[in-house]
Amino acid sequence: MAEIVNLNRARKARDKAAGKTDAAANRVTHGLTKAQREMAKAERERLSRLLDQTKRED
Template structure:
């Protein structure tokens, strides 16, 4: 026979794990200094420009 699972506890545990991952992502995104944010934006702009420069144009 299978294991008996309390669905309320399973749902709450799933939601709690999702909240922890969301909190970790928010800490990583919003817990940076202004210098780090501007550096990341500049790096993203550089990579976007590099990608746009490598596009092939069709006739």
């Protein structure tokens, strides 16, 4: 026989797990100091310029 599942508990568990993943992403994004954010932004811009320099014109 199949296991009986309480749908309210299953829904709440699913929502809680999704909330935890969102919270982890927010901690990464908003948990940085200003200097770390600026350094990451500068690195992204540097990589973008490097990529643009290597593109070929058709």
